[in-house]
Amino acid sequence: MTQDPVQSNPGNYSVVFENDRVRVLEYRDTPGHRTVVHRHPDSVMVTASSFRRRLISGDHEREVELPAGTVQWLPAQEHVGENIGETDTHVFFVELKE
Template sequence: MSQDPVEANPGLYRVIFENERVRVLEYRDQPGDRTVPHEHPDSVMYTLSSFTRRLSSGGQQREVELEAGQARWLGAQEHAGENIGGTETHVIFVELKEPAPTAAGEGPLGPSGP
């Protein structure tokens, strides 16, 4: 069962700021550490270290290698991860609490038909 990353992985995630619009998380792990499945809303991720991870979601896996100092947009997602490199993972996530705006004529499943 997927859940909040801080509750699911309390030794790896911690809240460093929160208000009614955003929540800021710090994530740190060591080579070989794994997370259990958890969810993130739309977020901005900023890498404080270079790392290599394996992400698993919906029966699929992919490996990501990121350098320190990168900012990335992450759409809402559910996943589990594993540090498969030789360095610590150190990341800041800025999670958005507001839903994404919907363009005129679009519903939750995409553009409305005629």
């Protein structure tokens, strides 16, 4: 069963704000770290650091490299993430509850 990222990856995800409409998560990891499978609802992602990651969703795998300060929409998804770069990952997710 897929879990809330705060429950499935408690050492990496933390809730920094929550109300009845949104939940804001902070995510941090180091090079080589790999999460366990988890699910995000529709979200806005804000990168606080530059990073390179591999995202694995079922049989699909893709690599992403983003600079600090990137803001982008993420549709709901289930995945495993792996830091394949040489820098720490630091990201905020604004999850929609609608």
